[in-house]
Amino acid sequence: MLAVLAAFLFISMIFAAKALPNLKDVLFNRGSLFGQESETVTCPNCKQTFKRAPGSSQTCPHCYHSF
Incomplete structure (x- = not known):
């Protein structure tokens, strides 16, 4: 059981x-x-x-403006 927990934590x-x-x-x-x-x-x-992900609403990381 301890080995399974260790493997899970490692992953x-x-x-x-x-x-x-x-x-x-x-x-x-x-x-x-x-x-x-x-x-x-x-x-x-x-x-x-x-750079941004494709999608409708985005937030600028410089001025935090949503467009």
């Missing part, structure tokens, strides 16, 4: 290590958790370009 740590660097991108709708698909857009408010 969970690997998943977390791969997911954490992209968490900021996911929170601002700029990419998927593991970076499969994204596109470059320009914010209409501050004119900064950034």
Whole structure:
């Protein structure tokens, strides 16, 4: 039982290590958790370009404007 728990925790740590660097991108709708698909857009408010995930509503990471 202890070996199963250790294996589960080890796999969970690997998943977390791969997911954490992209968490900021996911929170601002700029990419998927593991970076499969994204596109470059320009914010209409501050004119900064950034990568985002395909979708209807996005949040600019520079000025936090939703468009």
